[in-house]
Amino acid sequence: MIAMALALEPEIVIMDEPTTALDVVMQRQILRKLVALREELGFSVVFITHDISLLIEFSDRIAIMYGGRIVEEAGAAEIYRDPRHPYSDGLLHSFPALHGPRRELTGIPGSPPHLTAMPTGCAFHPRCGKAFDPCAEHVPVLAAPDGADGADERTVACWLHHAAPAPSVAGPAPEPAGDASAARSG
Incomplete structure (x- = not known):
């Protein structure tokens, strides 16, 4: 399948769970061959997988998606060393690492949301062990984490790394002051 995809010398190859x-031995052989072909032929690869450990050595950058949205995007080594979104962390601890120290496999509790019935707020909050009030109410924006310097090219959509919005205060709407079309000068 990979050979057929490369026959027309594409600039981009999209691989979905290839x-x-x-x-693991066959996976490594295929990835080594793909890296060599990528360098020789000069194409880019969009590699779609749940197994982040495969991507760490193969990819320059990784975008983690959940519920149809990117929740974290950074260099491959950054995500491996310091995942910021709880889903990224859960994915990393759901597969055994091919290299490095052994670590406990924890998995991710619950089930993914049905895309036609998404939860309010952050789509991951029902499964997240770190969720707090704004997670259920407000969708976080994909942006640089608070306190990141300009050199950090990481983005994350998580209230753990952004100032949470102020809670809305329920109550009656304020009374309008006079004619809505009136201009005010001071």
């Missing part, structure tokens, strides 16, 4: 159900 190594699913393969043993």
Whole structure:
């Protein structure tokens, strides 16, 4: 399949779970060959997978998606060393690392949302162990984390890394002051 995709010398190859159900030895062989072909032929790859450990060595940048939205985007090494979104962290701890120290596999509790019945606020909040009030009410914006310097090219959509919006205060709407079309000068 990969050979057929490369026959027309594309600039971009999109690979959706290309190594699913393969043993780790075969996965490594395919990725090594793909890296060599990418360097030789000069194409880019959009690699779609749940197995982040495959992407760490293969990718320059990784975008983590949940519920149809990007929730974190950064360099591959940055996401591996310091995932900022709880879903990114959960994905990293759901697969055994191919290199480095052993770590406990924890998985992600619950089930993904149905895309026609998304929860309010952050789509991940029903499964997130770090969720707090604004997560259920407001969709976080994908932006640089608070306190990031200009050199950090990371973006994350999580209230843990952005100032949460002020809670809305329920109550009667204020009375309009006079004619709505009147101009005020001071």
